Amino acid sequence: YQSIVSRYVIPILGGLSVLKITDETFAEFAESLDEYPDKKCLSDRYKKYICSLSRQIIRNLLNFPHLEQKILLIPEFQIQKKIIQLPPEQDLIRLKQYLLKNPEDDTCLGILVAMSTGIRIGELCALQWGDFDLEKGNLIIRRNLQRIRTDEEPDDGKHKGRTQVCIQMPKTTSSIRIIPLADDLTDILRACRKSPEKYLISGRKRAWSEVRTLQYRFSAILKKCQIRPFHFHLLRHAFASRCVELGCDIK
Numbered sequence: 001y002q003s004i005v006s007r008y009v010i011p012i013l014g015g016l017s018v019l020k021i022t023d024e025t026f027a028e029f030a031e032s033l034d035e036y037p038d039k040k041c042l043s044d045r046y047k048k049y050i051c052s053l054s055r056q057i058i059r060n061l062l063n064f065p066h067l068e069q070k071i072l073l074i075p076e077f078q079i080q081k082k083i084i085q086l087p088p089e090q091d092l093i094r095l096k097q098y099l100l101k102n103p104e105d106d107t108c109l110g111i112l113v114a115m116s117t118g119i120r121i122g123e124l125c126a127l128q129w130g131d132f133d134l135e136k137g138n139l140i141i142r143r144n145l146q147r148i149r150t151d152e153e154p155d156d157g158k159h160k161g162r163t164q165v166c167i168q169m170p171k172t173t174s175s176i177r178i179i180p181l182a183d184d185l186t187d188i189l190r191a192c193r194k195s196p197e198k199y200l201i202s203g204r205k206r207a208w209s210e211v212r213t214l215q216y217r218f219s220a221i222l223k224k225c226q227i228r229p230f231h232f233h234l235l236r237h238a239f240a241s242r243c244v245e246l247g248c249d250i251k
Contacts, residue, residue: 044077118239130196
């Protein structure tokens, strides 16, 4: 959010009173997103995201008794629906076979948990053994790990600014959830169990492994299995697709 506000919102809207921002002003702001020098052409999807964030900021600023509430219209954008291409089923089978052969490698064990539960990569990195109830065969998701900006300097494309890893609440309040574990996965976890404070996937220098490190490890495993590279998040989509195929309620 900070990066988006520094790059796109403040340069255009930063000097305006929120009371003077009209639908026409907002439409002009949306058009100006195509005029930033030294920037790649923004997709309509990303421009709509910037406008939605800006409108939410304006609504929060107007959330005072003496100010009149108003809802700005987000300009229309031609957004093409994304088509998600899942990895071939044979690649997923080959990957799972490799993971099952190497459960003593905590990275393999973590990826296996992700494949079997559909959790996000940040949730996986924040997972500790104390989050498992292996007697009941459950897993509780209550934390998320991500790297965030720590300074207020705008990102000029050359200087990224300082960042730090932050372990915090999951993406949304509904993301705090209990997930049932398959019996075979529960048996594997019992055999590999460590003390509750230990992270499921450890780092070389820290107790935990951060997201980009896990992504590098995941890519290396795909290469070792001779599987065409794909993004880690597609494991979550593949899990959801399998659930629907098996008759689970889609919500």
